[in-house]
Amino acid sequence: MVKIFDSNQPRQEKIKKIYNRVKADKNLRLTQVLKEFSIPISTFYYELKKEDFDKKNEEIISQMKLIFDENKARYGKRRIKAELNNRGYKIGLKKVRRLMEKFNLKAICPRRKYKSYKVTVGKIADNILNRNFVATQPNQKWTTDVTEFSGSFGKAYLSPILDMFNGEVIAWDLSTSANIQQIWKMLQKAFFKHKNLEGLIFHSDQGWQYKHRQFSEKLxxxxxxxxxxxxxxxxDNSVIESFFGTLKRECFYGREKEFLTFKQLHKAIANYIYYYNHKRIKDKIKWMSPIKFRETFISNYN
Structure with missing residues (x-):
């Protein structure tokens, strides 16, 4: 028998060399070679299967780390599993959780909300939405609110509009003061992008901005x-509350010291909202991004 390997080599390496040699030489019989080296055939196949499994695991772990890094630690186990499935890897949630724990892939982990109940003047609209957050098409239901950021830059206020159909940020404005001009800018951006809004339900809390007479008239x-x-x-407005929690957890909390100026914060939020609209997948919209879900709906509808 021709020497295939050193007797001191690890068992898995021996089996790998036997496999390659038998595959290359048609005159060699596998059972004969295994008998010569006192390796049970069950051990041989177990080690081969284990090597394939390890290789597959290495590829999955590599992809998992890539997804985690691409999304800047914003994805937890459910989103990573969904993205792996989207990329063609079949893997269960338990295994994803186990591998994330093993390789210390911890998603960014909620604090206090800005309140805009300051004055009692203005008309309060009826709660027409009444927690029915389901929208069957774009521009059917919008929601808005204002949230506050504090840091070295002072204070900043974000005012966005979300479409309840797909969670897309329709328009937004970031300002150093929560004033009515900020709301006008936000509305102007939204109305510029979307012309026909007849019958749209626009939901908010009872903040003074939304009770303003001119706000109601513009709508x-x-x-x-x-x-x-x-x-x-x-x-009653949990859709936008959830968005604020996600944005702050994934873009702001733990990174406050990075934003020394308002300009730096503005850039980070602009980048995040683009990412949120175009790339961040969600289970409620079939593991698509908001933009992709809207485009798919329009394509199928037409």
Whole structure:
């Protein structure tokens, strides 16, 4: 028998060399070679299968780390599993969790909300939405609110509009003060992008901005129906509350010291909102990004 390997080599390396040699030499019989080196055939196949499994695991782990890094530690086990499935890897949630724990892949882990209940003047609209957050098409239901950021830059206020159909950020404005001009800018951006909004339900809390007479008039001019949460019921506007929590957890908390100026914060939020709209996948919209889900809907609808 021709020497195939050193007797001191690890068992898996021996079996690998036997496999390659038998495959290359048609005159060699596997059972004969294994008998010569006192290796049970069950051990041979077990080690081969284990090597294939290890290789496959290495590839999955590599992809998992890549997904985790690409999304800047914003993806937890469910999103990583979904993205791996999207990339053609069949893997269960338990295994993803186990591998994430093994390789210390910890998603960014919620603090206090800015309140805009300052004055009692203005008209309060009915709660038409009444926690029915389901929208069957784009521009059917929008929601808005204001959230506060604090840091070396002072204070900053983000005012976005979300479409409840796909969670897409329709328009937004970041300002150093929570004033009515900020709301006008946000509305102007939204109305510039979307012309026909007749019948749209626009939901908010009872913040003073939304009770402002001119705000209500601007909505009426577009045929938009205004809806307001009951005071003190954050669940009535949980869609935007959830977005604020996600944005701060994935973009701001733990990184406060990086934002020395308002300009730096503005750039980070702009980048995050682009990422959120175009790349961040969600289970509620079939593991697509908001933009992809809207485009798919429009394509199928037409």
């Amino acid at each position: 009426k001019q577009k045929g938009i129906i205004q809806s307001m949460s009951r005071k003190g019921n954050c669940l």
